[in-house]
Amino acid sequence: MNIEKLNNQISEFCLASGFTFGGKTATAENLAHTSKLIWEEFHEWEKETHQTKAAKEMADILYISLTESWQYGVKMESGSLWERINFKRLISSILNAISVGYGLSFDLHQLAYHAQKEIYALGFDFEKAFDALQASNMSKFLTRKQDVEPSIFANLQLKNEDGSQRYKNVGYVEQGGIYAIKCLETGKILKGIHYKECDLS
Helix, strand or coil, X not given: CCHHHHHHHHHHHHHHCCCCCCCCCCCHHHHHHHHHHHHHHHHHHHHCCCHHHHHHHHHHHHHHHHHHXXXXXXXXXXXXXXXXXXXXXHHHHHHHHXXXXXXXXXXXXXXXXXXXXXXXXXXXXXHHHHHHHHHHHHCCCECCHHHHHHHHHHHHCCECCCCCECCCCEEEEEECCEEEEEECCCCCEXXXXXXXXXXXX
């Protein structure tokens, strides 16, 4: 596993999103948002039975955990990876480490190891899977201002399973000619009109 490459990919996404390394503080509101994002990805993986989609969801868990941690000022550091058997407990440990500001890099290593092991077990190469996810996530961004309004409109039309509007307040940020569509209530990066699904084939 190339830790430096993973960190660079996460930095690329975060900077395009307008995030600042270490710019997020561990307030109750921020921690609740981080927890919601990570647990949503975990539950998506937990209920997925299709091998390809399960591998993608596992990579998603790692990706969102690294992205959130980057905003709290933590990157993975080179070092040994040790297996943590209880995956659910590991995610709880990551969220706790963010809240107390201690031990997060170690927990991210555990998660990276688990994700790599799981993705290989599903029959996929970890680095190729993460590269495919990176390409998909980067396709959320826009390079033309005229694509911003159609992307905002498209996200405002999205519905939850109960029929309620998924995003009520959508806007964008511009960073170096790159436009990121955001849910203004949570800061979540949304898909632009040129988004491409992650392809692990």
